[in-house]
Amino acid sequence: MFQVNARLLYNKRIKKNCHEMALSAPQIAKSALPGQFINIKVTDGLEPLLRRPFSIHQIYRQDGIKILYEAIGKGSKALARRKSGESLDVIGPLGNGFKLGRGPGAGGRRHVLVAGGMGTAPLVFLAERLAEAKNQKPKTKTLVLLGARTKDDILCEKEFKELGCEVRIATDDGSRGFKGYVSELLKDELNAIRYPLSAIYACGPTPMLKEISRISQEYDIPAQISLEAHMACGIGACMGCVIKTARNALRATEYEYKRVCKEGPVFEASRVIWD
């Protein structure tokens, strides 16, 4: 973990309320793993008081970090007003990211990435690392399912395609691709697929992740899901951002709290207890 004054390289609106920012933070960029996050003090003053966590979207020119965010709350709106050349107090890389090439499903030949809305952000970084690993194991393929409200809200389609991923789209209003939730699209895909699947990796709104956990159990495919929680510190000190997890995968009644910022934000779906 590093705490650095990161120079803002650019901060631009890419569509609707969605913004993209790049920060120069060599130490963080060099050690970051897909699924990890950074915690940014978005202003110098007391409003907002707490840092804001953002998943790492991409490594930018080796020494930088890109984030993708929606300017909707007090913190993200303040962040959208920051200008290039300014410096931001950033802590990272934080948490445990996606496990690649180890753990359940590592032997399979196909990964499925499921993204809901802004949950697309960390999955681009993941797809990059999977593509790098693919160069060693040429038979591995990555399928990306992108969920968005409408066709105008679809994020990073081009990036995934450039990485050699197969991309399918689901929109809530059916303005493009599959009409309905991306979790429903996942079920359709799983019904159609005839080759061994290694794992599902997902990030998005909580109801979507809950549904994906259910699907992963129904189809007996391991899923890694990246969760969100309100955080005070982001470094494991305050115990604020906990979720309920099963102590033992077989006996879901015995629970323990795990910190989203420290043991997470990526969890094995089978361990998460949904209330």
Added chain:
Amino acid sequence: MNPNLKVNIGKLNLKNPVLVASGTFGYAEEFKDFIDLKKLGAIVTKTITLNPRKGNPPPRTCETPAGMLNSIGLENPGIEGFLKEKLPFLKKLGVPIIVSIASEGGQEEFITLAKRLDKIKEISAIELNISCPNIKESARLISQDAKTTYKVVKAARSVTRKTLITKLSPNVTDIAEIALAAERAGSDAVSLVNTLAGMSINVKTGKPKIAAIAGGLSGPAIRPVAVRMVWEVYQKIKIPVIGMGGIIDTESALEFLIAGASAVSIGTANFINPRSTAEIISGLRDYIIQNKISDINELVGSLRV
């Protein structure tokens, strides 16, 4: 000039007056990447209970204007878990370790815990957390009643010779009365304030922002309340006061010292800037050098009225 930053709290001789507030610093290991932990005046652990506690259901925190609410519910590994898993790291640091304890079962549990800790030489002091708003086993907190405070402190005092600090709640009519009770019962110091009881509502859903409905408010929002209480208590008691409540920088630490605190604890600021403690320690040194003060103790209670 080499100014003196050393302060005494009971039997403790601290190299500087900057501590961390219980519950905001984990068990210190979480901060080792950010600061040189050896520079701290003392480390106060997250509160320990006899048995492990899972804590309250989430959401446990929310942000408020210049502050935050929490209702963690004293999640901790229990005394034996603490001694086995957390103490080995802490004792290597060579910094005084103050263990915060709370009871789920009246004064008996305080006695059991204090006895257990008394035997461990690497532990420098015990802080009695009788003011956590998030584990209300009865309608009242111990620190909301002078008689109960006296009884609990007396009981703990009878089983340990280590420095005993009593942590007080601001959710009272007269905090000086409670501080006096702690002093009479043999407490070596009092620390104040714990969080203020508070509540915040999401108006879109009509639901409370934290699952426990109410929680404890901390951060700069409570600072003026805390400074006033330190001043109030300082005038009434002879034992040292450890002041806290929304300290985020050198200036806010100085306010507490001038109001009468012999030492200060940094709390919520650790969440925002994990280097806060180190920055405040060097800020205090710079301040006393610039103002030609040879000993930081001269500042304590130096309020000009």
